[in-house]
Amino acid sequence: MALPFARSADFPADKPAGRPCGNLGQDFRCGIHARLRETGYQGCTVFDCFGAGQKVSQITFGGTDWRQAPDTARSMFEVFPVMRQLQELVRYIAEALDMPAARPVHQELRRALDHVEGLTRGSAESLAGLDVNALRGEVNVLLLRAGELVRARMPGRRKNHRGADLMGAKLAGADLRGASLRGALLVAADLSGADLRVADLIGADLRDADLRGADLTGALFLTQAQLNAARGDAATLVSPSLSRPAHW
Structure with a gap:
């Protein structure tokens, strides 16, 4: 619903942002989920929202249904791409914290994780106004250091x-x-x-x-x-x- 896609090798049709996919059922499930590649929707099989959709709908908007409350749809769809980036950062930071060789930056990573997770629990207004690029830049410095520490152990x-x-x-x-x-x-x-x-x-x-x-x-x-x-x-x-x- 929230994101657009264009007719290409990954999608068989155009869909603007904010318009339901033709395969979206009334139960919010995909009607062709088991046949995405066969029906030309390869792009769907390589997309991961990192749990952003669930967090926006269940946490940010408290379980609000955009179909039953259409006035929330625009705000919800604006917040979703921001939440996806935050959830992606959470995933990367959590992985870095599981790397023993990256222990020298674990303390900073834990602080970053607390900060980013805190942002994911913010209001729709705070999320929409967030400078995600700046945040990604800050976190990337830590992820880069973590990766270098692990890779340095390779011969x-x-x-x-x-x-x-x-x-x-x-x-x-x-x-x-x-x-x-x-x-x-x-x-x-x-x-x-x-x-x-x-x-x-x-x-x-x-x-x-x-x-x-x-x-x-x-x-x-x-x-x-x-x-x-x-x-x-x-x-x-x-x-x-x-x-x-x-x-x-």
């Missing part, structure tokens, strides 16, 4: 491809252990058989990347949505906290 020279344009790159079998791939464009890249253990993948674009036989064990800040956007197989290794996509 050998660690490659730095932060923000690199590696679209369609031939990286089959590459040794990318402990590499920084933060924000890297890896669309349709060939990473088959690559060693990505403990690589920092925060914000990396893995759409249609070939991860068949790749080892992503312990990859840092890798999300389920990133995996869902890529191609893999039974030989692809991922951390237990992530699920192997059904289409692999």
Whole structure:
């Protein structure tokens, strides 16, 4: 409902923000959830709101139904993208706190987690007026330090491809252990058989990347949505906290 999408390889039709998807049922469930890829809605399978939808509807608006209270819809949909970014930060900070090697920044990370979680419980007005970009910049400094502390324990020279344009790159079998791939464009890249253990993948674009036989064990800040956007197989290794996509 809240977000727009455009006719493309990811969606079969246009939908403006604020208009219900044609597949949205009266029970707020998706009528084609089990057939999203087959029906052309691949974009839905690689999106993760990190629990923002539930938090906005149940916490920020106290369980208000925008269908029964249409006057809340506009505010609710304005707050949702902000909440999604906050929830994403919470997810990354929590992961960093689970990294023993990042212990030197755990105290700062805990303070950041308390602060961000506190913001998620704010009013709709406070959320709408939040400078999320500035907050992300502050938190990113801590996440970067955490990632560097963990990656420093990997042997050998660690490659730095932060923000690199590696679209369609031939990286089959590459040794990318402990590499920084933060924000890297890896669309349709060939990473088959690559060693990505403990690589920092925060914000990396893995759409249609070939991860068949790749080892992503312990990859840092890798999300389920990133995996869902890529191609893999039974030989692809991922951390237990992530699920192997059904289409692999």
